[in-house]
Amino acid sequence: MKKQVVLYKKLSAPLMARLHEQAEVTLIESLDTQGLAKLRDALPRAQGLLGASLKLDAELLDLAPHLEAIASVSVGVDNYDIGYLTERRILLSNTPDVLTETTADTGFALILATARRVVELANMVRDGQWTRNIGPAHFGTDVHGKTLGIIGMGRIGEALAQRGHFGFGMPVIYHSHSPKPAVEQRFNAQYRSLDDLLQQADFVCLTLPLTAETEGLIGTRQFALMRPETIFINISRGKVVDEAALIRALSNRQIRAAGLDVFEREPLNHDSPLLQLNNVVATPHMGSATHETREAMARCAVDNLLAALAGQRPVNLVNPQAWR
Numbered sequence: 625m626k627k628q629v630v631l632y633k634k635l636s637a638p639l640m641a642r643l644h645e646q647a648e649v650t651l652i653e654s655l656d657t658q659g660l661a662k663l664r665d666a667l668p669r670a671q672g673l674l675g676a677s678l679k680l681d682a683e684l685l686d687l688a689p690h691l692e693a694i695a696s697v698s699v700g701v702d703n704y705d706i707g708y709l710t711e712r713r714i715l716l717s718n719t720p721d722v723l724t725e726t727t728a729d730t731g732f733a734l735i736l737a738t739a740r741r742v743v744e745l746a747n748m749v750r751d752g753q754w755t756r757n758i759g760p761a762h763f764g765t766d767v768h769g770k771t772l773g774i775i776g777m778g779r780i781g782e783a784l785a786q787r788g789h790f791g792f793g794m795p796v797i798y799h800s801h802s803p804k805p806a807v808e809q810r811f812n813a814q815y816r817s818l819d820d821l822l823q824q825a826d827f828v829c830l831t832l833p834l835t836a837e838t839e840g841l842i843g844t845r846q847f848a849l850m851r852p853e854t855i856f857i858n859i860s861r862g863k864v865v866d867e868a869a870l871i872r873a874l875s876n877r878q879i880r881a882a883g884l885d886v887f888e889r890e891p892l893n894h895d896s897p898l899l900q901l902n903n904v905v906a907t908p909h910m911g912s913a914t915h916e917t918r919e920a921m922a923r924c925a926v927d928n929l930l931a932a933l934a935g936q937r938p939v940n941l942v943n944p945q946a947w948r
């Protein structure tokens with residue numbers, strides 16, 4: 625008998641066809657109120673779940689007594705209670721690697737956009753305000769040769785270091801759980817304590833996951849360690865940062881600018897004080913959002929889910945303790 629799969633994300637036609645071959649599929653097209661009600665109705669028969677951007681808490685998962693596997697179409701797994709899933713022996717998988725380069729591209733886009741004031745100056749042209757040659761009031765700051773500080777030297781951190789070191793001649797400093805000699809050799813990178821990195825980097829870039837340990841990692845004290853020239857880039861998760869402290873640091877010009885792809889609450893409210901600040905470039909959590917990468921992520925998630933439902937260990941298993 626085919627397994628019951630509930631999708632809460634639309635997939636491309638070829639991936640849908642693959643899933644249909646092997647499973648009975650219920651598609652929840654959107655996660656609006658109606659969609660969530662449909663999801664609740666489908667959960668009691670679900671053996672597999674596939675999707676992204678939904679906090680799957682115990683209250684929802686308790687509706688799914690037959691659940692065997694969840695395939696998240698993301699590398700970040702902060703939406704899941706891994707302890708609870710493991711207790712229930714539900715296999716959780718994610719989609720690392722396939723999105724690394726694209727997300728690092730986004731990080732670099734934010735570095736360039738903030739330092740060179742790309743959005744602000746492009747809007748000036750669009751608004752008909754380019755009436756004479758621009759002068760120092762519109763100048764930005766160099767990217768090449770500046771110190772790139774990476775907090776969380778994992779896959780995406782390394783891809784960012786590669787761009788900075790080889791593409792822009794940037795000295796790379798980093799902070800992570802522990803030093804990484806191979807990374808230091810490849811990018812001539814140097815390990816720093818968190819405080820030293822915050823004081824020394826021209827670009828402070830967050831590329832770590834949201835965990836109990838990293839929630840609120842960057843707050844008032846950490847912004848106070850940065851310099852007025854510092855540019856702050858967050859492509860990890862909004863909750864790693866105390867957003868109120870960030871807004872104060874930007875408003876007081878304690879730091880120069882921020883490039884933000886992620887926020888405490890998403891979608892970012894249009895009234896957010898962040899959007900009143902012209903030294904902020906805000907993007908809509910688009911780190912991995914290219915056609916190619918989103919398709920590769922979805923394919924990876926389908927592979928993981930079908931493997932798990934066939935009794936095989938998924939390649940990207942997040943909670944190996946749940947594997948019997």
Ligand SMILES: NC(=O)C1=CN([C@@H]2O[C@H](COP(=O)(O)OP(=O)(O)OC[C@H]3O[C@@H](n4cnc5c(N)ncnc54)[C@H](O)[C@@H]3O)[C@@H](O)[C@H]2O)C=CC1
Binds near residue numbers: 724776909910
């Ligand atoms: N903006 C976006 O659209 C995207 C955001 N992300 C975020 O980026 C995160 C990182 O992804 P990957 O590089 O693939 O993960 P990864 O696991 O390869 O790298 C994370 C690194 O952070 C380090 N780390 C974790 N906790 C730390 C702590 N408390 N202090 C210091 N270092 C710590 C780890 O040791 C690891 O080296 C994801 O978890 C996700 O939240 C990922 C993809 C797209």
Ligand SMILES: O=C(O)C(=O)CO
Binds near residue numbers: 913
């Ligand atoms: O994969 C993730 O964790 C994202 O944030 C979106 O790609």
